[in-house]
Amino acid sequence: QENEIKCLTAEIERLKNFGCLGVSPSLEGLRDENAKLKYRLNFLRKSLQEERSKGVKSMININSCLQEIFGVAIQAAYPDLENPPLVVTPSQQPKFGDYQCNSAMGIAQILLKRTEQKVSPREIAEKIVKNIPANECIEKVEIAGPGFINVHLRKDFVSKQLSSLLVNGVQPPAVGKRRKVVVDFSSPNIAKEMHVGHLRSTIIGDSMCRLFEFAGYDVLRLNHLGDWGTQFGMLIAHLQDKFPDYLTVSPPIGDLQAFYKESKRRFDTEEEFKKRAYQCVVMLQSKNPDFMKAWNLICDVSRKEFQKIYDCLDIALTERGESFYQEMMKDIVQEFEDKGFVQVDDGRKIVFVPGCSVPLTIMKSDGGYTYDTSDLAALRHRLFEEKADIIIYVVDSGQSVHLQTVFAAGQMIGWYDPKVTRVVHAPFGVVLGEDKKKFKTRSGDTVRLMDLLEEGLKRAMDKLKDKERDKVLSEEELRAAQTSVALGCIKYADLSHNRLNDYVFSFDKMLDDRGNTAAYLLYAFTRIRAIARLATIDEELLRKAAREEVVILDHEKEWKLGKCILRFPEILQKILDDLLLHTLCDYLYELATTFTEFYDNCYCVEKDRETGCIVKVNMWRLLLCEATAAVMAKGFDILGIKPVQRM
Numbered sequence: 001q002e003n004e005i006k007c008l009t010a011e012i013e014r015l016k017n018f019g020c021l022g023v024s025p026s027l028e029g030l031r032d033e034n035a036k037l038k039y040r041l042n043f044l045r046k047s048l049q050e051e052r053s054k055g056v057k058s059m060i061n062i063n064s065c066l067q068e069i070f071g072v073a074i075q076a077a078y079p080d081l082e083n084p085p086l087v088v089t090p091s092q093q094p095k096f097g098d099y100q101c102n103s104a105m106g107i108a109q110i111l112l113k114r115t116e117q118k119v120s121p122r123e124i125a126e127k128i129v130k131n132i133p134a135n136e137c138i139e140k141v142e143i144a145g146p147g148f149i150n151v152h153l154r155k156d157f158v159s160k161q162l163s164s165l166l167v168n169g170v171q172p173p174a175v176g177k178r179r180k181v182v183v184d185f186s187s188p189n190i191a192k193e194m195h196v197g198h199l200r201s202t203i204i205g206d207s208m209c210r211l212f213e214f215a216g217y218d219v220l221r222l223n224h225l226g227d228w229g230t231q232f233g234m235l236i237a238h239l240q241d242k243f244p245d246y247l248t249v250s251p252p253i254g255d256l257q258a259f260y261k262e263s264k265r266r267f268d269t270e271e272e273f274k275k276r277a278y279q280c281v282v283m284l285q286s287k288n289p290d291f292m293k294a295w296n297l298i299c300d301v302s303r304k305e306f307q308k309i310y311d312c313l314d315i316a317l318t319e320r321g322e323s324f325y326q327e328m329m330k331d332i333v334q335e336f337e338d339k340g341f342v343q344v345d346d347g348r349k350i351v352f353v354p355g356c357s358v359p360l361t362i363m364k365s366d367g368g369y370t371y372d373t374s375d376l377a378a379l380r381h382r383l384f385e386e387k388a389d390i391i392i393y394v395v396d397s398g399q400s401v402h403l404q405t406v407f408a409a410g411q412m413i414g415w416y417d418p419k420v421t422r423v424v425h426a427p428f429g430v431v432l433g434e435d436k437k438k439f440k441t442r443s444g445d446t447v448r449l450m451d452l453l454e455e456g457l458k459r460a461m462d463k464l465k466d467k468e469r470d471k472v473l474s475e476e477e478l479r480a481a482q483t484s485v486a487l488g489c490i491k492y493a494d495l496s497h498n499r500l501n502d503y504v505f506s507f508d509k510m511l512d513d514r515g516n517t518a519a520y521l522l523y524a525f526t527r528i529r530a531i532a533r534l535a536t537i538d539e540e541l542l543r544k545a546a547r548e549e550v551v552i553l554d555h556e557k558e559w560k561l562g563k564c565i566l567r568f569p570e571i572l573q574k575i576l577d578d579l580l581l582h583t584l585c586d587y588l589y590e591l592a593t594t595f596t597e598f599y600d601n602c603y604c605v606e607k608d609r610e611t612g613c614i615v616k617v618n619m620w621r622l623l624l625c626e627a628t629a630a631v632m633a634k635g636f637d638i639l640g641i642k643p644v645q646r647m
Contacts, residue, residue: 061174062099065135072131073131091150097152102148125149137153138151138154155553158559159550163550167546173569173572180387181219182392183209183221183394184378185317187225187395189227190226191302192256196431198449199452201394203494207638210638211575211576221316223319227323228374236280239298242259312487329373333349336351356404360372360405383415390421390424391423393425397500399427427500428499429502431494456486457482460489463519469647484642487642491518492639496586499582516589531604546626568634592632604622605617
């Protein structure tokens with residue numbers, strides 16, 4: 001045991017210069033508690049390892065720090081409990097401290113089941129509190145009610161973390177080793193225009209990618225285009241009729257949507273055309289050069305139209321459509337056959353997956369492949385060729401059963417272990433009109449995405465002119481504000497709703513500069529950025545102050561704002577876990593309203609009432625403004641929103 005104590009003391013000494021713990025080497029009272037020493041030592045080693053892995057610049061996740069501290073305390077208090085409940089949350093009211101540990105009630109239930117003896121949660125809470133290890137983030141703890149442990153943070157600790165943020169910039173929380181993430185999103189169909197239904201997948205998928213990229217993951221953004229299938233037979237046949245010299249003269253297909261509708265009408269009404277369309281499919285699948293050229297021409301027209309929308313929304317994607325996987329289909333069928341998973345049903349080759357209601361059809365009776373086959377091929381390629389650790393499919397809720405069956409088939413055949421590789425469907429609801437029905441034009445057609453974006457730009461400019469912004473902004477600043485507001489509002493309106501639910505699309509609501517909207521947040525951001533500028537404090541002075549000034553948190557509104565700023569890493573960690581981006585929107589709105597409370601109660605710049613001249617600049621408060629703006633800017637970046645300096 002003496003050796004263990006020496007080892008622990010050495011670890012504590014080494015840890016002094018790392019992380020959020022800053023523990024004291026005092027070991028009185030521990031010598032006869034062997035279990036406590038073991039847990040303490042493991043805790044210190046883990047913390048040291050994490051701090052080294054994240055480097056000096058990573059932002060500390062205070063919630064995670066407190067979970068580690070209480071984890072040690074619970075293990076020391078109840079060493080026989082396996083995986084005891086660990087519940088640490090921010091307090092909802094200041095009178096209950098800054099965070100709460102609510103584990104005592106859960107432990108009481110476990111002990112009651114195990115020993116059939118009732119133990120008071122308050123008694124359990126007292127035992128946990130006695131075993132809290134020394135640390136630098138907790139000022140004091142109080143036990144309230146039936147066994148809630150209220151945690152009060154140290155002001156010097158919070159101030160130190162804010163200073164670190166100001167000096168090092170907004171950094172991601174530590175996530176361990178760099179892992180590969182594949183995100184499948186957007187995925188429109190060739191020869192069909194992108195419509196409002198593609199908006200959600202495109203915006204949500206891009207934001208997820210931005211978050212994982214910021215957190216340090218290796219992210220592959222995949223656009224799984226619908227660029228293969230029987231519909232190309234009718235398109236190529238129609239192309240041959242309408243532009244017979246397409247092999248030598250590039251056909252001027254202006255409106256591909258009309259071209260598609262025309263070919264579909266002929267396919268449905270002209271028997272001879274229908275036969276020729278099927279022949280064209282066979283020639284395309286056999287990779288006949290003339291038919292491949294026709295296919296490429298049609299794909300290129302679509303790509304150019306899609307790219308206009310991606311450029312407008314500032315979204316980058318790597319195209320990898322269904323055609324990419326065609327050569328892999330045969331091997332997929334063979335692999336499932338070799339492992340005995342294939343059954344033949346009326347000429348079709350099908351695969352029944354345990355726990356799934358509908359089998360996968362991996363080969364049709366005519367020898368053709370299906371969406372099931374291409375999705376299995378895509379999954380296999382992402383696992384074995386891309387070597388993905390995480391694969392996320394941002395696809396509408398209607399595909400849930402299909403995708404869960406594909407994932408289950410991948411597990412069944414041994415492609416991946418869900419405990420090691422995370423393969424998930426991130427579903428989303430549909431976009432509704434203000435009548436609560438599927439969003440359509442007045443004529444009942446699907447809303448074209450480009451029309452929607454253009455309407456947003458027009459309305460944003462009208463809103464800016466209503467507020468007479470055109471009289472104070474230059475033409476260039478006005479255009480920048482228009483783009484920022486229009487596209488920011490469209491993205492935020494989507495992302496601020498829980499993606500699992502349907503949401504009502506309303507330009508009036510999303511352009512409202514009151515409440516939880518991008519318009520409100522963008523205005524708030526420009527106002528915050530203007531505070532230092534109006535006080536004639538430049539960036540160099542702010543950087544110098546960040547290095548030298550202590551961020552004072554004596555006023556209750558300063559304290560509230562400081563804690564809110566530092567919750568950013570825990571918000572991001574939660575979204576990395578559950579992929580629900582509305583949490584970030586809710587947080588940014590809370591941060592903006594908390595800042596307004598602070599600004600209304602705490603003078604950042606004091607002026608003479610008669611002359612209007614600046615008499616005093618409270619630099620620590622300007623630093624709080626700067627920290628707020630820095631976190632908001634990073635939040636906007638993750639959401640794909642571009643703020644402007646003047647609005």
